[in-house]
Amino acid sequence: MNIETVDEIIDKYRCEASYLIQIMLDIQSENHWLPNEALIRVSEKLEVPVARIQHIATFYKAFSLVPKGRHRVHICMGTACHVRGARRILDIVQDLTGIKPGETDLEMKYSLETVNCLGCCALGPVMEVDGKVHGKVIPGKAGDVLNKYE
Amino acid sequence: MSAITLEIDGNKVQVTDGMTVLEAADNAGIFIPTLCHHDKLEPFGGCRLCIVEVEERGWTKMVVSCVYLAAEGLVVRTRSDKVDRIRKTILELLLAHAPDAEVLKELAQEYGADKDRFEKDPSFCIHCGLCVRYCAEVKQKFAVGFVDRGIRKEISFIPEIAARECNACKECFPLCPTSYLQAAFVLTESLAFPAQQKKSE
Numbered sequence: 393m394n395i396e397t398v399d400e401i402i403d404k405y406r407c408e409a410s411y412l413i414q415i416m417l418d419i420q421s422e423n424h425w426l427p428n429e430a431l432i433r434v435s436e437k438l439e440v441p442v443a444r445i446q447h448i449a450t451f452y453k454a455f456s457l458v459p460k461g462r463h464r465v466h467i468c469m470g471t472a473c474h475v476r477g478a479r480r481i482l483d484i485v486q487d488l489t490g491i492k493p494g495e496t497d498l499e500m501k502y503s504l505e506t507v508n509c510l511g512c513c514a515l516g517p518v519m520e521v522d523g524k525v526h527g528k529v530i531p532g533k534a535g536d537v538l539n540k541y542e
Numbered sequence: 543m544s545a546i547t548l549e550i551d552g553n554k555v556q557v558t559d560g561m562t563v564l565e566a567a568d569n570a571g572i573f574i575p576t577l578c579h580h581d582k583l584e585p586f587g588g589c590r591l592c593i594v595e596v597e598e599r600g601w602t603k604m605v606v607s608c609v610y611l612a613a614e615g616l617v618v619r620t621r622s623d624k625v626d627r628i629r630k631t632i633l634e635l636l637l638a639h640a641p642d643a644e645v646l647k648e649l650a651q652e653y654g655a656d657k658d659r660f661e662k663d664p665s666f667c668i669h670c671g672l673c674v675r676y677c678a679e680v681k682q683k684f685a686v687g688f689v690d691r692g693i694r695k696e697i698s699f700i701p702e703i704a705a706r707e708c709n710a711c712k713e714c715f716p717l718c719p720t721s722y723l724q725a726a727f728v729l730t731e732s733l734a735f736p737a738q739q740k741k742s743e
């Protein structure tokens with residue numbers, strides 16, 4: 393992410409420290425993660441300590457301090473999916489991708505995340521890839537779902 | 543500022559409006575144990591050890607004395623069965639994280655806390671925030687901060703700032719009740735700016 397884009401976002405909020413979280417959210421949605429240089433820039437311009445920004449960035453799940461892969465895999469761990477075997481889906485996806493929730497694989501292909509209810513419990517167990525919902529996933533088919541994405 | 547009178551452990555105590563119960567007790571020479579309180583820092587209310595029982599208009603409740611303001615006619619009990627029981631549990635929970643911290647061991651003896659009551663989870667930091675707040679409020683360097691939340695919350699040095707500021711300061715070191723801070727600093731130093739470490743030796 394180039395520094396001009398970061399500056400533009402900061403300027404959009406007139407460099408005001410009270411917009412810190414909004415600025416971070418904008419950087420997050422623009423870039424899919426928060427690089428250190430961007431955070432340092434925000435810290436300098438808003439005159440907010442890096443320690444504070446780091447606390448916020450690690451506090452909210454909406455922020456990521458590591459790069460995101462091309463495909464975002466979300467596995468629902470909500471109650472309904474849980475009783476329908478979400479855990480096994482998660483285990484299989486972890487085995488296939490080699491990453492744990494919150495991580496991105498080295499090829500930058502997948503980022504894995506667990507969520508606590510996607511709101512379509514009747515379809516459980518549910519996994520979502522790049523915003524597309526795959527319902528009633530049986531453990532043997534989780535790999536097929538992943539393979540649809542390049 | 544107007545003066546107010548309250549009662550602490552049966553003693554009439556006069557303080558100025560705006561003081562906390564902890565400060566009022568301190569003024570009267572009555573000791574309340576604390577872990578996260580520091581005179582130079584804003585009240586934090588993190589450790590809850592300073593909990594006391596207060597009675598106001600016939601109601602009794604438990605309050606955290608370092609953040610609870612003294613009020614006219616307030617009746618405070620700094621020790622009672624309930625207070626002691628709560629402090630004991632708080633200490634037992636903290637001891638699961640830092641079983642060998644001297645401060646905690648001494649308090650454990652006083653309150654009969656069993657360091658083995660809860661399963662050990664030696665994270666060592668008890669989240670008193672003294673280091674973080676001292677660096678921010680007194681030194682205004684923000685070299686150390688908290689990251690993450692809940693059970694994963696921990697302190698983290700900002701290497702760029704720590705490399706510049708910490709070796710010449712280290713004022714927060716003696717504040718840490720568990721010595722975890724020193725360990726975290728040495729770790730940061732050896733990972734992020736080891737060359738400097740050699741030079742200063």
Ligand code: SF4
Binds near residue numbers: 667670672673717718
């Ligand atoms: S490292 Fe020590 S001083 Fe800092 S928050 Fe943890 S226990 Fe408190």
Ligand code: FES
Binds near residue numbers: 590
């Ligand atoms: S001293 Fe009051 S909560 Fe820690």
